[in-house]
Amino acid sequence: MRAKFSLTPIGITVLALLLLGAVSLTVSLGYDSSILAFIGLGLIFWGAVLLYIKPEASVSETLLEATLSPSLTTLNQMIQDLGYKGDATYLPPKYFANPDTTKIYISKYRHTSLPTPELIQPYENQTVTRTTEGLLTTPPGIQLSKLMEKSLGTAFIKTELKDLEQKLPKIVIEDLEIAENIEIQEENNQTKTKENPAVPSIETRNITIHAKITKPIYKDVFKDDDSSQIAGTIGSPVCSAIAIALTRATGKPVRITNIRSSEDGNTIEATYMIIEG
């Protein structure tokens, strides 16, 4: 996109620098003065640099949070009113005919198994799908995850988990500047489930990812209602975008099992569980 030149304070400064530089350089040619030439060259150079690095259109964080908050509240109210009290699971691309689709599945009750891809696929193009067993909807971090994918330069589905863990801090901190710091730790857990005493217990290996995010954007989005389902299991757009990245990179369903926010809201610790099998 071409930079537009407008008469803002920066625009006026750039114009003044360029004009003074041009005058100084022209005079230096007439008087054969190297000092004036240095000054002219410097002014033109810094004028050009300032024009090139001038800020892009930006919106204050408070305004962003204020505009996002109602849609998250609506989603939360809708989930509560419809009585879906189960865990929110980020579904991987194998659940959809179009691999670019990402949805969250919220079951009606807690500790229920996930539906099969065949049951999900007919509803993948709908914004919100309500069934007797669960609710299928678009996660709040979907657009942010697409931006992250763009910064990564490749699709998350073509990335290994180890690669993603290494590259995610650069994307979050340096490229998109959506947080001041992010620390990611992986943990392998072995869990034994024994639902029926007659059958032997089933051993499953789940990968847990801990993400500690410092000063993320949208940190105050759940300030008024941090006990809501969205705050607890779906997450803010940043936590949600990370969950999408994980589910797409691993190709496995991901659940946010815990989100803890510090008192001042500057640090968020989220635990993601990658569900095997």
Next chain:
Amino acid sequence: MDFPLSFWDISLFLAVTAIILLVTSELLSPYYGKTNLTINKKRLRNVALASSTLFLVTVAIKIVTIIISP
């Protein structure tokens, strides 16, 4: 009416601006703190790298000139 600056003068100018830009770019990096400045930090880094590369090119030209001159 000749241009009053020599090749070495331009090289010196590039060296000074490259140092200023590289230090500024590093200080504004999201890893080291001052992140609330709304300038395009990626472009600043690119300008810093470009000017330092240009300075190194001028140094290389001068070295080659010294070597090949009798």
